[in-house]
Amino acid sequence: MSRIQALRGTRDILPDEVSYWQQIETVARDIFSKAAYREIRTPIFEQTDLFERSIGEATDVVGKEMYTFKDRGDRSLTLRPENTAGVVRAFIEHHLQAQGTPQRLWYLGPMFRYERPQKGRQRQFHQLGVEVLGSADPRADAEVIAIASDLLQTLGLTDLRFAVNSIGNLDDRNQYREALVTYLTPYKPELDADSQDRLTRNPLRILDSKEARTQEILCDAPNLLQYLSPESKTRFDRVQQLLSDLGIAHTIDPRLVRGLDYYTHTVFEIQSDALGAQATVCAGGRYDGLVQELGGEATAAVGWASGLERLTLLLQTLQPLLPSALDFYLISKGDRAEAQSLQLAQQLRHLGFAVELDVSGSAFGKQFKRADRSGAIACLVVGETEADNQTAQLKWLKSGEQEAIAQTDLSDQAERLRQQIAAHRA
Ligand code: ATP
Ligand code: MG
Numbered sequence: 001m002s003r004i005q006a007l008r009g010t011r012d013i014l015p016d017e018v019s020y021w022q023q024i025e026t027v028a029r030d031i032f033s034k035a036a037y038r039e040i041r042t043p044i045f046e047q048t049d050l051f052e053r054s055i056g057e058a059t060d061v062v063g064k065e066m067y068t069f070k071d072r073g074d075r076s077l078t079l080r081p082e083n084t085a086g087v088v089r090a091f092i093e094h095h096l097q098a099q100g101t102p103q104r105l106w107y108l109g110p111m112f113r114y115e116r117p118q119k120g121r122q123r124q125f126h127q128l129g130v131e132v133l134g135s136a137d138p139r140a141d142a143e144v145i146a147i148a149s150d151l152l153q154t155l156g157l158t159d160l161r162f163a164v165n166s167i168g169n170l171d172d173r174n175q176y177r178e179a180l181v182t183y184l185t186p187y188k189p190e191l192d193a194d195s196q197d198r199l200t201r202n203p204l205r206i207l208d209s210k211e212a213r214t215q216e217i218l219c220d221a222p223n224l225l226q227y228l229s230p231e232s233k234t235r236f237d238r239v240q241q242l243l244s245d246l247g248i249a250h251t252i253d254p255r256l257v258r259g260l261d262y263y264t265h266t267v268f269e270i271q272s273d274a275l276g277a278q279a280t281v282c283a284g285g286r287y288d289g290l291v292q293e294l295g296g297e298a299t300a301a302v303g304w305a306s307g308l309e310r311l312t313l314l315l316q317t318l319q320p321l322l323p324s325a326l327d328f329y330l331i332s333k334g335d336r337a338e339a340q341s342l343q344l345a346q347q348l349r350h351l352g353f354a355v356e357l358d359v360s361g362s363a364f365g366k367q368f369k370r371a372d373r374s375g376a377i378a379c380l381v382v383g384e385t386e387a388d389n390q391t392a393q394l395k396w397l398k399s400g401e402q403e404a405i406a407q408t409d410l411s412d413q414a415e416r417l418r419q420q421i422a423a424h425r426a
């Protein structure tokens with residue numbers, strides 16, 4: 001019989017890898033809560049309209065990448081390709097602005113895009129993201145970038161490039177678009193096929209074409225920054241100043257535009273060289289028009305999303321092995337000893353230790369081998385003698401030192417054991 005396998009572009013995240021995900025989640029939760037960001041969880045599927053209206057029909061995401069289907073009630077649904085649209089919909093639907101603005105939110109979850117799968121690019125992938133809704137202050141732009149920087153730095157990821165740009169307001173952008181199209185039109189036959197198509201549909205996106213000839217042509221193209229109104233320019237200068245004051249090194253990339261239609265003013269990406277073509281680990285920007293576009297009150301907003309698969313790949317190269325969290329491995333042989341070891345395991349767990357109980361019933365030698373492989377700091381052995389006098393042999397696995405401890409009143413010894421384990425771990 002043919003075996004069923006996971007779908008192309010989806011992956012099982014096996015326990016060894018899950019440790020990295022948990023590490024990212026733990027660090028992220030801590031950083032977000034310290035900055036007063038609260039978690040929001042929105043549905044994985046939404047009305048197709050939500051994404052068409054927010055992300056924009058002319059984008060790759062909406063044009064080529066969405067998982068859209070009819071449900072049994074003949075409604076058009078889409079698996080979310082990103083989560084800003086869902087968060088904004090929830091913000092409007094539940095009148096979150098009434099709870100005071102800005103609302104600082106974060107989320108984590110699976111997203112779906114029909115793409116060509118490769119390293120760091122999947123059809124089901126995961127994003128961690130933040131959104132600040134209800135502030136036009138440049139400090140909000142700098143704050144979200146600073147939080148991304150904290151997250152990456154705390155994870156130990158340092159070789160990163162921060163690229164920022166401003167795409168101005170709608171007026172600035174319309175004028176620039178016209179200038180860009182005027183410049184590019186004579187070169188149309190030389191542009192790559194995608195860019196030719198974008199010349200009418202979404203010309204700004206041509207700026208991030210990866211094709212060499214298109215890039216060459218773009219060298220002399222009009223510069224977006226020169227089309228910023230004085231207000232937009234002042235705003236962008238302020239964001240840059242705030243970032244510099246925070247010690248966040250960044251470069252200005254006038255060709256940085258984002259793939260989704262809803263961005264205004266600040267856009268940014270954080271890139272790593274260690275990921276090949278999938279270099280961007282975090283991307284975001286300001287989207288002052290989106291809340292209104294989706295039927296809410298005019299609400300300035302800024303946010304970012306980071307791809308967890310890419311973060312995990314980076315973490316794995318940095319730390320090929322994660323330390324085990326296990327404190328004790330419990331070994332026993334013989335009926336009474338085996339029953340006692342289960343009790344001992346529970347006692348220790350209730351005292352806060354991480355304990356793995358060997359339930360194989362195999363010879364001591366085999367159990368000791370497994371203890372070594374488990375990554376535990378110590379093992380506790382209960383044999384017949386120990387069972388008779390209600391003790392256990394405590395063996396520190398690194399040094400091989402041993403001592404007998406009483407099975408009862410473990411709570412009296414818990415503090416000492418905790419300290420010794422910490423010392424062995426260090
Ligand atoms: P790319 O240019 O790599 O396709 P994008 O501009 O489409 O990225 P965004 O929509 O800004 O990406 O998503 C933010 C982040 O989510 C990306 O920087 C990346 O880390 C991650 N991401 C996006 N698409 C995928 C995917 N298909 N698989 C894995 N991660 C992804
Ligand atoms: Mg993409």
